[in-house]
Amino acid sequence: MPENAAAATPLVSFDGLVKRFAGVPAVDGVSLDIRKGEFFALLGPSGCGKTTLLRMLAGFEIPDEGRILLDGEDIVPVPPYRRPVNMMFQSYALFPHLSVAGNVAFGLKQENLPRAEIEARVAEIMALVRIEPFAGRKPHQLSGGQRQRVALARALVKRPKVFLLDEPLAALDKKLRAQTQFELKELQRRLGLTFIIVTHDQEEAMIMADRIGVMDHGRLAQVGTPADIYERPSSRWVAEFIGEVNMLDGVVSSAGAVDTAAGRLPVAATMAAPGARVSVAIRPEKIRLAREGEPQSGIGLPGQIASIAYRGDMSFYAVTLDSGVELKVAVPHVARGMTEAKAGSRVVACVANDACVVLTQ
Amino acid sequence: MSARITHRSGWARRLVVLAPYLWMAVFFAIPFLIVLRMSVSQNAIASPPYIPVFDPSAGFEGIKAFVGALSFGNFRNVFSDQIYIYAYLKSLEVALLSTTLLLLIGFPIAYGMARSPRALQPLLVMAVILPFWTAFLIRIYAWVNILQREGLLNDALLALKLINEPVAWLASDTAIYIGIVYSYLPFMVLPIYSALERLDESLLEAAADLGCPRWKAFWLVTLPLALPGVVAGALLCFIPVVGEFVIPDLLGGSATMMIGQALWVDFFSNLDWPAASALAIILLALLLVPIVLYQHMQARTLERGSRW
Numbered sequence: 001m002p003e004n005a006a007a008a009t010p011l012v013s014f015d016g017l018v019k020r021f022a023g024v025p026a027v028d029g030v031s032l033d034i035r036k037g038e039f040f041a042l043l044g045p046s047g048c049g050k051t052t053l054l055r056m057l058a059g060f061e062i063p064d065e066g067r068i069l070l071d072g073e074d075i076v077p078v079p080p081y082r083r084p085v086n087m088m089f090q091s092y093a094l095f096p097h098l099s100v101a102g103n104v105a106f107g108l109k110q111e112n113l114p115r116a117e118i119e120a121r122v123a124e125i126m127a128l129v130r131i132e133p134f135a136g137r138k139p140h141q142l143s144g145g146q147r148q149r150v151a152l153a154r155a156l157v158k159r160p161k162v163f164l165l166d167e168p169l170a171a172l173d174k175k176l177r178a179q180t181q182f183e184l185k186e187l188q189r190r191l192g193l194t195f196i197i198v199t200h201d202q203e204e205a206m207i208m209a210d211r212i213g214v215m216d217h218g219r220l221a222q223v224g225t226p227a228d229i230y231e232r233p234s235s236r237w238v239a240e241f242i243g244e245v246n247m248l249d250g251v252v253s254s255a256g257a258v259d260t261a262a263g264r265l266p267v268a269a270t271m272a273a274p275g276a277r278v279s280v281a282i283r284p285e286k287i288r289l290a291r292e293g294e295p296q297s298g299i300g301l302p303g304q305i306a307s308i309a310y311r312g313d314m315s316f317y318a319v320t321l322d323s324g325v326e327l328k329v330a331v332p333h334v335a336r337g338m339t340e341a342k343a344g345s346r347v348v349a350c351v352a353n354d355a356c357v358v359l360t361q
Numbered sequence: 362m363s364a365r366i367t368h369r370s371g372w373a374r375r376l377v378v379l380a381p382y383l384w385m386a387v388f389f390a391i392p393f394l395i396v397l398r399m400s401v402s403q404n405a406i407a408s409p410p411y412i413p414v415f416d417p418s419a420g421f422e423g424i425k426a427f428v429g430a431l432s433f434g435n436f437r438n439v440f441s442d443q444i445y446i447y448a449y450l451k452s453l454e455v456a457l458l459s460t461t462l463l464l465l466i467g468f469p470i471a472y473g474m475a476r477s478p479r480a481l482q483p484l485l486v487m488a489v490i491l492p493f494w495t496a497f498l499i500r501i502y503a504w505v506n507i508l509q510r511e512g513l514l515n516d517a518l519l520a521l522k523l524i525n526e527p528v529a530w531l532a533s534d535t536a537i538y539i540g541i542v543y544s545y546l547p548f549m550v551l552p553i554y555s556a557l558e559r560l561d562e563s564l565l566e567a568a569a570d571l572g573c574p575r576w577k578a579f580w581l582v583t584l585p586l587a588l589p590g591v592v593a594g595a596l597l598c599f600i601p602v603v604g605e606f607v608i609p610d611l612l613g614g615s616a617t618m619m620i621g622q623a624l625w626v627d628f629f630s631n632l633d634w635p636a637a638s639a640l641a642i643i644l645l646a647l648l649l650v651p652i653v654l655y656q657h658m659q660a661r662t663l664e665r666g667s668r669w
Contacts, residue, residue, distance in 0.1 A: 079569070
C-alpha cells in the first residue's frame with residue numbers, strides 16, 4: 001500500500017547535521033526523520049538551534065557537516081530558489097511594494113506558469129485563507145492577522161513538498177493566536193501537506209503538532225508525540241522545559257521504589273539498578289490532596305499548605321511536606337465550593353506509583 | 362486630559378506650525394517676488410539699476426504709473442536670442458547626462474555600502490561626506506590643478522605611458538562632467554544608500570524561497586524598493602546642476618555656456634538686472650516639474666516609511 005511506502009521512507013531526513021557560526025555550533029549533530037503529511041514541531045528555548053535547522057532545510061544556511069535528504073535526495077547543494085520547500089517567515093517578509101495579490105502571485109510567476117493558471121491558483125488560495133477582500137491592498141494597509149494570512153497564502157500557493165513555519169504566530173495577540181493554531185492545524189489536515197513549525201511556545205507545539213522535537217544547545221533532546229514528551233520525558237531538562245514539574249533527586253532502593261528527601265516513592269519499573277542516583281519527576285496535576293484521616297491512594301506524604309494560587313479552572317498549591325520538601329500541586333475545580341483549604345491547613349499529598357517518572361539523565 | 366494639554370499649549374503649537382511658513386515667506390516668497398518684479402522691469406543707468414521704481418508718495422496714481430510701466434519685454438528677448446536658448450539646452454543636456462553618470466557610479470557605491478558589515482557602515486557614510494569638510498571652491502580649484510596641461514592627471518598618464526603627449530582636459534565638457542560628478546556624488550549616494558539600508562534582508566530570502574534567483578530578486582525586489590532613493594538622488598543632482606555656475610565657469614571652455622553663466626554675465630558684466638531676473642524666472646519654471654515631482658516622492662516615502 002502506498003501509505004506504508006510513505007511511512008517507510010521519510011520525506012525529510014536530517015543526517016548528522018552540524019552548523020557552526022564563528023566556530024560555535026548552533027546545530028550540533030542532528031539526525032531526524034520527518035514523515036510525509038506530518039505536522040512536526042521543533043521546540044526549544046531561543047538560541048537552541050531550531051531556526052538554524054529550519055533555515056538549512058530552506059537553503060539559507062549551508063550545513064558544515066551532514067546531509068539533508070528530501071525524498072531520498074541530498075538537497076544541500078541545491079540553491080534555495082530551486083528547493084521544493086517554502087517558508088513562512090517570522091516577520092512575514094511581505095514585499096511592501098506589491099499588493100496582496102502581487103505577493104501571492106510572486107512565487108508562481110517565477111515558475112513561468114501560464115497566466116490563467118497563476119490567476120486561478122492565486123484566487124483559490126486567497127479564498128482558502130480568506131484574504132480576497134484585501135487583494136488590492138498593500139501590506140502596510142493590513143492588520144497583523146491579515147498579514148499573517150497573506151504570508152501563509154504566498155508560501156502555500158507554491159504547493160511545497162514541505163511547508164516551513166518560523167514562529168508563525170509570535171506576532172499575534174493571544175486570542176488570535178489560539179484561533180490561528182486551530183486554523184493552521186485544520187489547513188494542514190485538509191491539504192495533506194507536511195508542516196514543520198519552529199516555536200518556543202510548548203503549548204503551541206503540543207496543540208498543533210503530531211510529533212515534537214525538543215531541542216537544546218543544538219541537539220535534539222527528545223523526539224516524540226506531545227503525550228510522549230509530557231508524560232514520559234527522557235531527561236530532567238525536557239521534563240522541566242515542558243510544563244510544571246516537581247523534581248526530586250534520589251537513589252533507587254529496589255525495583256519499583258526510589259528513596260528521596262520526601263521519603264520512599266513508588267515508581268513504575270525502572271531500568272536503573274539499585275543504588276543508582278536518579279531524579280523522580282512528578283507533574284503537579286498527578287498529585288492528589290487529601291485531608292488528614294481521609295482515605296488515600298498510593299503513598300501519602302503529610303504536610304502543610306504554604307500558599308494557594310487560584311486560576312479559575314484549577315488552583316495551584318505549594319505544599320511544604322513534613323520532610324521539608326516543597327511540592328507543587330494542581331487541583332482541578334471539578335465541583336464548586338470544594339476549596340475550603342487555606343494556607344496553613346494540614347493536608348496529605350497522595351502520590352500514586354504511576355505518577356512518578358524516573359529520570360537517569 | 363489630552364484636550365486640556367492641547368488647549369494649554371495651543372498658542373505654542375500655532376507658533377510651531379507658523380515657523381516654517383514664516384521661514385518660507387522671508388527666505389523664499391519675498392525674494393522670489395523681488396526677482397519677479399525685476400524681471401518685468403527695464404534696465405536703467407540708475408540706482409537701483411532698473412525702472413520703474415514704485416513711488417508710494419504718489420498714491421493711487423503712482424501705483425497706476427508703476428504697473429503701466431511693467432512689461433514682458435525681457436522674456437521676449439530671452440526667447441528670441443539663440444544664445445540664451447542654447448544656454449538653456451546646454452544646461453539641460455549637462456544636467457541630464459551628469460545625472461545619468463552619477464546614477465551609474467552612485468548606485469553601485471550605495472549598494473556596496475548597504476551590503477557592508479553593519480559596523481563598517483557609519484565609517485563609509487563618513488567617507489562619503491568627508492569632501493564637504495573642504496570648501497567647495499577649493500575643491501574645484503584643486504581639479505583645475507589636476508586637469509591642467511602640466512597637471513597630476515597628465516603626469517600620471519604620461520608616466521604610465523598611456524598617452525604620449527599631454528591631453529587638454531581643462532576647458533572642455535569632459536572637465537565639466539568630472540567636476541559635477543565629483544561634487545554631486547554624495548547627493549546621489551546618500552539617498553540611495555538610505556533606501557537600500559532600510560531594505561529588510563528577509564525580503565531577499567523570501568524572494569529566493571519563492572523561486573527567484575539572486576540577480577532576478579535584485580530587479581524584482583531591491584530596485585523597486587530603492588526607487589524612492591534613486592528618484593530623490595537624481596532630482597537632488599539634476600535640479601542644482603541645471604543652474605550650476607562655478608563648475609562650468611572654472612573647468613569648462615569658452616565654447617560652452619550654461620544658463621548659470623549667462624545669468625552671471627547679464628547680472629555682473631552687463632549690469633542688466635531685469636534680463637538676469639527674467640532668465641532666473643524661466644529657469645525656475647523649467648525646474649518646477651522636477652521639483653514638484655521630488656516633493657511628491659518625498660511625501661509618499663514619508664507616508665509609507667512610518668508603516669514599514
